[in-house]
Amino acid sequence: AQxxxxxxxxxxxxxxxxxxxxxxxxxxxPSYGLFWYKQPSSGEMIFxxxxxxxxxxxxxxxxxxxxxxxxxxxxxxxxxxxxxxxxAMYFCAMRGGTSYGKLTFGQGxxxxxxx
Amino acid sequence: KAGVTxxxxxxxxxxxxxxxxxxxxxxxxxxxxxxxxxxxxxxxFLFEYFSETQRNKGNFPGRFSxxxxxxxxxEMNVSTLELGDSxxxxxASTQGSPLDEQYxxxxxxxxxx
Numbered sequence: 001a002q003x004x005x006x007x008x009x010x011x012x013x014x015x016x017x018x019x020x021x022x023x024x025x026x027x028x029x030p031s032y033g034l035f036w037y038k039q040p041s042s043g044e045m046i047f048x049x050x051x052x053x054x055x056x057x058x059x060x061x062x063x064x065x066x067x068x069x070x071x072x073x074x075x076x077x078x079x080x081x082x083x084x085x086x087x088a089m090y091f092c093a094m095r096g097g098t099s100y101g102k103l104t105f106g107q108g109x110x111x112x113x114x115x
Numbered sequence: 116k117a118g119v120t121x122x123x124x125x126x127x128x129x130x131x132x133x134x135x136x137x138x139x140x141x142x143x144x145x146x147x148x149x150x151x152x153x154x155x156x157x158x159x160f161l162f163e164y165f166s167e168t169q170r171n172k173g174n175f176p177g178r179f180s181x182x183x184x185x186x187x188x189x190e191m192n193v194s195t196l197e198l199g200d201s202x203x204x205x206x207a208s209t210q211g212s213p214l215d216e217q218y219x220x221x222x223x224x225x226x227x228x
Contacts, residue, residue: 032214095214101148104160
């Protein structure tokens with residue numbers, strides 16, 4: 001079984017500043033993937049970034065980077081140079097190496113970017 | 116390349132009715148997963164199909180069912196609708212390996228009255 005914990009119900013950041021959204025996970029699978037998604041008020045789940053458990057380097061995608069600390073079982077999302085359009089709900093999720101199709105999600109963090 | 120598409124986008128049904136939702140995956144993706152999102156329970160996995168076979172399922176009653184066609188398009192059906200079935204239903208597709216990136220569609224918002 002997998003479990004994702006996001007301890008920040010809401011976060012505020014000033015435009016152009018960086019922000020870190022926390023995520024810790026628990027799993028007994030030796031191989032797994034960690035994902036971050038953005039969900040604006042429209043409801044669509046937008047894929048942001050992926051980190052495999054055996055990846056040696058932290059994943060980066062444009063302004064998004066994933067701070068992966070395997071020993072601490074954390075996979076924090078860092079958004080650099082925040083923009084007003086980044087205001088949304090952010091979900092951390094994971095899938096075990098044998099969990100076909102099944103993502104386990106955290107409860108989400110609402111990010112608000114102030115001008 | 117077109118993304119995941121879902122139809123319809125919005126539905127209003129009455130208790131006791133049944134509903135069918137459709138999902139077309141990204142071209143070349145053979146796995147389709149379905150999720151239910153509610154304010155109280157968050158995002159919950161319903162089931163996953165690959166090459167017309169259900170490979171995984173979540174903890175939902177038998178009123179929730181699905182299928183996948185040879186072109187990888189998938190449908191989910193909810194019979195005997197209950198008020199608690201009101202939710203955003205999301206489908207997602209991958210190429211099929213367990214650790215593939217998973218891309219979501221825009222969702223179908225179902226309201227049961």
